[in-house]
Amino acid sequence: MSKLRAAARSGRGLQQGAGEGRKSPRRCRENVSSHKGMLPPVPAQQSAYHLFSHVAEIKTFRKNLLAWYDKCKRDLPWRKLAASESDANRRAYAVWVSEIMLQQTQVATVIDYYNRWMQKWPTLQALAKASLEEVNELWAGLGYYSRGKRLQEAAQKVVSELAGQMPATAEELQRLLPGVGKYTAGAIASISYGQVTGVVDGNVIRVLCRVRCIGADSSSPAVTDRLWDLANSLVDPARPGDFNQAMMELGATVCTPRAPLCMECPVKQHCRARCRVEKELEFASKRLLGKAAFSCSQAPDIEECGLLAGLWEFPSLALELGLKEKQQREVLLAHVQAWAGEAVARGRLRHVGEVSHVFSHIHQTYVVYSLLLGGDHKTASGRRDKMLERPAFRWVTQAEFQKAAVSTAMKKVWKAFERQICEGRGSGQGCKRKRAANPSRAGQWKVEADGSLPPRQFSLDAFLKAPAGE
Ligand code: SF4
Numbered sequence: 001m002s003k004l005r006a007a008a009r010s011g012r013g014l015q016q017g018a019g020e021g022r023k024s025p026r027r028c029r030e031n032v033s034s035h036k037g038m039l040p041p042v043p044a045q046q047s048a049y050h051l052f053s054h055v056a057e058i059k060t061f062r063k064n065l066l067a068w069y070d071k072c073k074r075d076l077p078w079r080k081l082a083a084s085e086s087d088a089n090r091r092a093y094a095v096w097v098s099e100i101m102l103q104q105t106q107v108a109t110v111i112d113y114y115n116r117w118m119q120k121w122p123t124l125q126a127l128a129k130a131s132l133e134e135v136n137e138l139w140a141g142l143g144y145y146s147r148g149k150r151l152q153e154a155a156q157k158v159v160s161e162l163a164g165q166m167p168a169t170a171e172e173l174q175r176l177l178p179g180v181g182k183y184t185a186g187a188i189a190s191i192s193y194g195q196v197t198g199v200v201d202g203n204v205i206r207v208l209c210r211v212r213c214i215g216a217d218s219s220s221p222a223v224t225d226r227l228w229d230l231a232n233s234l235v236d237p238a239r240p241g242d243f244n245q246a247m248m249e250l251g252a253t254v255c256t257p258r259a260p261l262c263m264e265c266p267v268k269q270h271c272r273a274r275c276r277v278e279k280e281l282e283f284a285s286k287r288l289l290g291k292a293a294f295s296c297s298q299a300p301d302i303e304e305c306g307l308l309a310g311l312w313e314f315p316s317l318a319l320e321l322g323l324k325e326k327q328q329r330e331v332l333l334a335h336v337q338a339w340a341g342e343a344v345a346r347g348r349l350r351h352v353g354e355v356s357h358v359f360s361h362i363h364q365t366y367v368v369y370s371l372l373l374g375g376d377h378k379t380a381s382g383r384r385d386k387m388l389e390r391p392a393f394r395w396v397t398q399a400e401f402q403k404a405a406v407s408t409a410m411k412k413v414w415k416a417f418e419r420q421i422c423e424g425r426g427s428g429q430g431c432k433r434k435r436a437a438n439p440s441r442a443g444q445w446k447v448e449a450d451g452s453l454p455p456r457q458f459s460l461d462a463f464l465k466a467p468a469g470e
Pocket residue numbers: 207210211254255256260261262263265266267268271272273274
């Protein structure tokens with residue numbers, strides 16, 4: 001079994017195909033319908049797909065990005081000032097002015113305004129003495145006049161209330177200076193004071209979402225929090241300011257919203273989005289040349305193509321080709337046990353059959369197993385997926401399953417399971433098919449290796465009932 005993302009309240013566990021990572025390349029897939037009980041949380045390694053979890057990879061990412069930045073960065077006046085100014089207070093002021101001006105304004109437009117501003121008010125003491133009229137006059141044409149006004153008010157506050165000393169940490173900058181938000185505070189603190197803190201702006205969001213293939217809504221608070229975590233885990237401890245500027249520079253000049261220059265990208269080897277696209281292109285070109293047979297091993301992973309993003313599915317696991325049934329069971333059992341959080345008797349795993357489905361141009365084969373869970377499982381939804389702000393798995397009834405956002409392939413899996421149940425109990429109520437002609441198959445549900453399966457569990461209706469006490 002592997003991932004089910006929705007589930008049945010007494011019946012089937014489902015998990016959501018939201019694009020969490022799996023090992024690639026993916027092959028055939030096993031699915032398990034589990035009966036009764038709550039599935040435990042998705043194993044931690046699945047969410048690692050969207051993170052940087054290996055120290056060596058983080059180090060290489062930093063090294064490559066900074067080497068590129070040193071070579072390719074644009075020559076900008078605020079960068080020159082930040083690099084040459086020895087007084088920390090003046091340095092922070094210079095960065096602060098640039099960050100406020102750059103909010104919602106293009107770099108090319110800002111340069112001239114910045115040079116004139118810094119010439120007129122080279123220190124925050126000088127700015128604090130300026131009149132609002134002077135500030136508005138110089139700001140004219142830059143838009144969003146309140147930014148200039150707030151900048152001057154904050155300068156006055158630093159002079160009058162903080163003895164002319166700029167706060168030196170991101171937390172204090174944000175707390176004490178009007179108009180300074182989390183991003184600006186992080187930028188000033190890392191660039192001017194070397195505080196090891198990441199920053200997240202529009203450019204950084206785009207880069208992070210692409211390198212870690214994050215398709216969730218990046219404007220939602222939960223996703224934003226995760227992106228900050230990601231930025232903080234990546235930032236270079238020796239050169240935090242340069243690293244943050246390099247991330248923004250990359251987003252502005254290489255990883256652009258449209259037509260990113262992936263071939264020139266210094267972090268392309270870490271980019272999951274690029275990897276997916278390349279797989280798709282490779283597969284498409286093989287198909288075009290007639291070299292791609294419709295085999296699972298050739299096809300890119302279905303979820304990696306995004307095709308099933310947001311849909312619920314039974315727990316599933318990518319299988320290497322060529323595994324014998326016994327080996328499949330071993331792999332599956334380990335996976336099931338991780339989900340169930342308890343030992344599962346080997347004999348409870350039932351082979352249902354194989355289901356083929358074509359997603360777009362990709363053929364996928366599901367090797368379906370069913371599992372009857374024992375014990376007193378709860379039926380509430382499982383832990384929440386922080387990135388997607390929804391349960392990572394849930395249990396559903398049969399009726400809920402039919403109405404849920406599930407793929408046609410999952411419905412086929414379910415039908416295969418229903419057929420097996422019907423064959424096991426004959427042509428009773430709810431079964432359209434007659435008893436299977438093959439006696440060994442018809443009796444499949446009657447024999448449990450551990451002998452613990454009660455006879456009434458052979459009925460589909462029986463295990464779809466809500467557990468007692470719910
Ligand atoms: Fe962006 Fe392409 Fe680089 Fe990925 S490889 S980060 S998509 S420019």
